Amino acid sequence: MADFIPQYNQAPTPAENRTPEKQKRILLLTGITVVALLIGILAYFLIFKKSPTTPPAGETFPVGGNVITQEQPTVIQGGETQPTTQAPGQEQGVQKLVELYKGPVAGYTVLRDGRTIRLFDRTLGRLVEVSTTNYSSTTVSDQPILGIHDATFVGEDKLIVRGIDGNGNIKTTLYTIDQTGDSNAPLSLDNPIALADNVLELAASQDASKVVLVIKDPLGANIDVLDIATQTLKRKGTLPLSEWIPSITNDGTIYLSAKASRFAMSGTYKLSNKQLIMSIPAGIAQTTAIAPSGSIAFVSGSYGNIYSSQLRDPDILSNVEASDVPFVTIAEKCSWSSDENDLYCGVPNTRGTTYPDSWYLGENHFSDMLERYDLTKGENTVLLNPEAYKLKLDIVDITPSAYAVFMLNNQDKHLWMYRLFDTTTTSSTSSATTSQEGL
Amino acid sequence: MKKIILSTLFVLSTALPSVAFANSIISIDTKGPIQPDGQVTVQVSSSVIDLGGATIAWSVDGQPMSEDIGLTSMKVTVGALGEQTHVTAITTLFGRIYRNDIVLSPSIMDVLWEAQTAVPPFFHGKALPSHMSIVKTLAIPFFGAVATDTLPSYSWKKDRTISLGEGVGNNSVQTLGAWQDSTLPLSIDAKLGDQAVAQTLRIPSFVPSAYFYELSPTQGVLTTNALQNTFMKDGSELSLLAVPYGIANSERSRSKVQYDWTANGTNILSGFGQNLERIRLSRVNDPNNAGKIGLDFSAQNAVNVMQLAKGSFTWLFNNK
Numbered sequence: 138m139a140d141f142i143p144q145y146n147q148a149p150t151p152a153e154n155r156t157p158e159k160q161k162r163i164l165l166l167t168g169i170t171v172v173a174l175l176i177g178i179l180a181y182f183l184i185f186k187k188s189p190t191t192p193p194a195g196e197t198f199p200v201g202g203n204v205i206t207q208e209q210p211t212v213i214q215g216g217e218t219q220p221t222t223q224a225p226g227q228e229q230g231v232q233k234l235v236e237l238y239k240g241p242v243a244g245y246t247v248l249r250d251g252r253t254i255r256l257f258d259r260t261l262g263r264l265v266e267v268s269t270t271n272y273s274s275t276t277v278s279d280q281p282i283l284g285i286h287d288a289t290f291v292g293e294d295k296l297i298v299r300g301i302d303g304n305g306n307i308k309t310t311l312y313t314i315d316q317t318g319d320s321n322a323p324l325s326l327d328n329p330i331a332l333a334d335n336v337l338e339l340a341a342s343q344d345a346s347k348v349v350l351v352i353k354d355p356l357g358a359n360i361d362v363l364d365i366a367t368q369t370l371k372r373k374g375t376l377p378l379s380e381w382i383p384s385i386t387n388d389g390t391i392y393l394s395a396k397a398s399r400f401a402m403s404g405t406y407k408l409s410n411k412q413l414i415m416s417i418p419a420g421i422a423q424t425t426a427i428a429p430s431g432s433i434a435f436v437s438g439s440y441g442n443i444y445s446s447q448l449r450d451p452d453i454l455s456n457v458e459a460s461d462v463p464f465v466t467i468a469e470k471c472s473w474s475s476d477e478n479d480l481y482c483g484v485p486n487t488r489g490t491t492y493p494d495s496w497y498l499g500e501n502h503f504s505d506m507l508e509r510y511d512l513t514k515g516e517n518t519v520l521l522n523p524e525a526y527k528l529k530l531d532i533v534d535i536t537p538s539a540y541a542v543f544m545l546n547n548q549d550k551h552l553w554m555y556r557l558f559d560t561t562t563t564s565s566t567s568s569a570t571t572s573q574e575g576l
Numbered sequence: 577m578k579k580i581i582l583s584t585l586f587v588l589s590t591a592l593p594s595v596a597f598a599n600s601i602i603s604i605d606t607k608g609p610i611q612p613d614g615q616v617t618v619q620v621s622s623s624v625i626d627l628g629g630a631t632i633a634w635s636v637d638g639q640p641m642s643e644d645i646g647l648t649s650m651k652v653t654v655g656a657l658g659e660q661t662h663v664t665a666i667t668t669l670f671g672r673i674y675r676n677d678i679v680l681s682p683s684i685m686d687v688l689w690e691a692q693t694a695v696p697p698f699f700h701g702k703a704l705p706s707h708m709s710i711v712k713t714l715a716i717p718f719f720g721a722v723a724t725d726t727l728p729s730y731s732w733k734k735d736r737t738i739s740l741g742e743g744v745g746n747n748s749v750q751t752l753g754a755w756q757d758s759t760l761p762l763s764i765d766a767k768l769g770d771q772a773v774a775q776t777l778r779i780p781s782f783v784p785s786a787y788f789y790e791l792s793p794t795q796g797v798l799t800t801n802a803l804q805n806t807f808m809k810d811g812s813e814l815s816l817l818a819v820p821y822g823i824a825n826s827e828r829s830r831s832k833v834q835y836d837w838t839a840n841g842t843n844i845l846s847g848f849g850q851n852l853e854r855i856r857l858s859r860v861n862d863p864n865n866a867g868k869i870g871l872d873f874s875a876q877n878a879v880n881v882m883q884l885a886k887g888s889f890t891w892l893f894n895n896k
Contacts, residue, residue: 241795259795284796286698300796301697305850338700357712377748378690378714380702395688398702400780404686406716415718418657419686454718455612455656469700497701498787498821499802547800 234526237267238274238552242545243298244288245552247536254543256552257288257296264296264314264324269541269554278314279323291365292345296326299336309336309350311368330368333361342385343429343475349373349385351393360391360408374411382424382469386431392416392451394425397438397467398494405434405451416451422493424468427451428477433512435480437465444488448480448512462510463517467493470505472535480510481542483532486524502531502548507555509537521555601625602667604676609773610720612657612682619649620665620676630669637662654680657718681720683773685766689713691753694828694885696789696799696819704782705753705760706822707882714748717766717773728768736763736776754781756882784822786873786887791815791854806868808892814857820875820885827877838872840864848878857891867895 238256245256254267255277262281267274284300291297296312312326335353342348348363350370358379361370373391380396393413395403404419405427416434417425423438436459437446446466449459462480470483483505485492495501507521507530520542523530531547542555601624607617620632633643634650642650654661661680666673690712691705705711717728732740732749740749740762747766754760759778766773788803797817820833827833828850835852837845839861845852853875861869869891877883 259792262794283794286796286799299698305697307697376714377712378688380690382700396700396702398704400704400782401689401702402686402777403688403702404716406686413716415684415686415716418684418718419688454658457656494701494704497699498696499789499800500787500804502800550800 233556234521234523234528235272235554235556236551237269237272237543237554238265240265241550242552243285243550244290244296245534245536245543245545246290246293247538247543248293251538251540254552255290255293257285257298259285259550264326267552277324279325282326289339289341289348291341291348295345295365297332297339297341297348299339307335307337307353309333309339311363332363332370333359337379338381338383340383340385342387342389344387346387347385347389349383349391351379351381351383353379360393362389362391374408376413384427386427387429388431390431392425392427392431392434394423394468395419397422397424399439399492400494403438405436407451415454417449418454424493425451426468426471426473426480428473429475430477433477435462435468435471435482437462437468448510460515464508464510466505467496470532470535472537474537478511478513479537480512481520481535481537482508482510483530483535483544484508502529504529505532507532507535507542507544520557602627602665602674602676604663604665604678605770606678606680610654610680610682610771612684613653613655614682615651615653616680617649618652618663618665618678618680620667621648625669627667627669630667633666633668635664635666638664652680654682657682657684658720660720679720681771683717683719683771685715685717685764685773685775687713687715687762687764687775687777689777689779691822692825693784694820694823694825696787696821697797697817698799704822705779706782706784706824707753707756708880709753709781709822709824709883710750710826711753711760711779712748712750713762713764713779715764715766715775716747717768719768719771719773726768728766731765733763733765735761753779756781756783782822784820784875784883784885786875786885787819787821788871788873788887788889789817789819791817803889806890806892810894812859814891814893816855816857816871818853818855818873818875818887820853823875823877823883823885824880827879827883832878834876834878836872836874839869840866841870859893859895862895865895868892 237254241259243257243259245254248255252269254269256265256267258265261276262283262285263276264278265274266277282298285298286301287299289297294314296314297309299307299309302308309332311330311332313328315325315327316322317325333352336350337353338351340349346365350361350363352359352361354375356375357377358381359375360373362373363370381393382396384392391408392405393408394405397403399422402419402421403423404415405417405425406413407416417436420438420440423436426435428434431451433448434451435446435448444465446462446464447456447459448462449456464482464484466482466484472481485503485505496503504524506519508517508519510517530553532544533547534545536543540556540558542557544553546553602620602622604618604620610616620627627648628646631643631645632647634641636652652661652663663678663680665676691703692710693703693706695703715730727745729744730746731742734740740751759780761778763776790798790803792798823833831848834848835846836843837855839857844861845855857869871891872888875885
């Protein structure tokens with residue numbers, strides 16, 4: 138995406154330009170502006186100062202003998218002018234941006250029912266389930282696990298958490314999420330299995346059958362794969378470098394992308410027979426999001442001092458058949474739809490000169506747009522510009538579903554939902570609240 | 577002796593029927609590395625016969641290109657990475673026809689580097705080299721589409737002259753980085769059979785810098801928000817992690833880094849040891865009850881004193 142370059146024209150000074158006719162015109166324009174401003178202020182109070190449509194009164198639930206009241210989510214009404222083309226089937230007025238959960242989320246997953254989010258709250262150290270229909274949240278696990286930095290759900294019944302011990306070592310543990318007794322009984326995180334120390338990065342396959350781990354080693358890094366069914370680790374290679382962002386496809390192919398910096402080249406490589414095979418040649422500050430099947434990859438970086446993005450087959454080194462994508466972002470901000478026909482990304486409005494290093498350091502936060510690139514049509518749609526809602530979202534951990542896109546705000550790790558469609562008529566939980574919310 | 581044997585073979589070969597065949601009398605080769613979408617010169621040569629009087633016909637991917645007497649070389653435009661270009665030279669001399677084939681596959685090489693310096697925990701970004709810090713480098717070449725189990729050989733040089741290592745399978749080296757604000761020039765040559773690829777790069781060296789992150793009693797380190805300038809948070813205490821971004825890990829782990837913390841101008845903690853990257857501030861550090869603590873931090877590598885990371889910010893709180 139080319140940077141916007143303002144064009145400046147030489148304009149006459151106001152004194153040179155002021156004639157009686159023009160003065161009338163100025164008065165008329167001033168009047169119109171004042172009226173527009175008044176309408177704007179009125180609209181602001183009607184839209185934003187109106188009490189948010191919220192679910193029933195705050196849920197209360199017993200946790201370890203204490204009663205915790207969950208803060209109600211923020212519901213932001215749609216109806217704002219969308220910056221670009223509308224998605225097919227999208228109706229003005231039914232889009233809503235909802236802050237589903239106002240606690241720091243270490244990780245989340247959308248359960249099979251499609252209407253419940255299961256997340257790990259870092260402050261509570263517990264699993265919480267949030268309804269996307271009435272926004273109620275319930276703490277569902279019993280024993281708290283504190284000091285968790287990130288949590289990766291592998292399917293619905295496995296959870297991998299990482300934290301740091303007193304010596305500065307990263308500890309990684311695999312838990313099984315169990316439910317003993319009836320369906321109202323709390324969940325428990327059982328059978329903890331300590332994985333290797335200092336797991337620097339990890340990624341699960343979409344089918345939740347395996348997890349690839351990058352483990353710090355005195356020589357560099359070990360690349361291990363955790364088989365979820367057998368709960369065993371298998372070494373796939375030892376590399377002299379340790380700065381890798383891994384991904385693993387459903388068929389077990391491992392891709393490693395060198396970590397990105399504006400000062401360094403980073404490419405993507407397939408790990409095969411303990412050797413790195415070039416997959417996507419390096420570019421400056423290049424990041425890559427490989428689709429779960431491994432058939433396509435989103436690649437974004439700087440080439441000849443110009444940032445650009447492409448879609449390309451990771452099995453074809455040449456970029457001859459690659460297609461351009463009209464936005465630039467860090468690939469960690471992107472996720473593929475389950476059918477891999479759509480790519481959803483948080484796209485920074487402005488990147489700045491320290492991109493992407495300062496973002497990784499937590500030095501700055503982007504104000505992102507949520508965009509969707511339709512691969513079949515080659516069309517890009519800006520789904521959401523949070524700034525239109527007076528919001529700034531630094532979007533990460535996107536999970537697209539059939540009716541909504543879920544995401545975390547990297548600044549506070551709160552969970553947000555952006556509704557794609559009005560599903561009132563198809564909702565199976567058609568309570569009054571649900572209908573009112575248009576879900 | 578070799579030339580006599582080859583000349584004999586040539587004389588014998590002229591007695592054979594006029595059929596184009598692959599031969600050991602004339603060889604075909606390229607000059608220099610084959611770059612994607614680039615041009616490469618392909619040439620035929622012989623140590624036995626003079627090709628100056630031979631008629632040589634060239635074809636690329638089966639398409640005739642040019643033919644002339646003594647045309648021993650031709651420039652060929654090769655395809656993109658992963659594509660092959662088939663070049664054939666038919667040499668006719670004294671009624672004999674010799675065929676030579678070569679497959680041109682573009683080669684490239686990525687060279688990655690990694691600084692052995694401090695980064696925040698759970699960091700998805702990249703460590704940066706600082707003054708004379710250790711840098712590991714890894715070469716990942718691609719030699720066309722021909723799969724082989726043979727390992728390439730590598731030659732690593734600094735400033736194009738100083739050898740940093742060479743040998744079959746020697747795809748990585750570890751070396752000292754450049755002086756601060758300077759660059760380390762590296763050149764790498766890799767060969768696989770008769771294919772070659774080369775790469776040069778300059779690895780920069782930066783001034784280290786300190787970054788602060790809040791340590792939450794329940795959440796651990798909050799890495800997505802570096803504390804800068806002013807940080808407002810009520811409470812009686814604030815626990816922090818300071819990351820001396822760019823200071824050598826080897827000296828950090830061996831307690832060879834000196835840490836200094838100053839609150840409102842008063843030194844509150846000094847010494848060696850990585851545990852001094854963590855501190856708990858309290859309102860005791862604000863004796864004037866001003867509702868703010870100006871914090872300064874420095875970490876200096878005692879072995880390599882040019883590695884000095886500094887940082888500061890102000891914690892604002894309600895002093896009532």
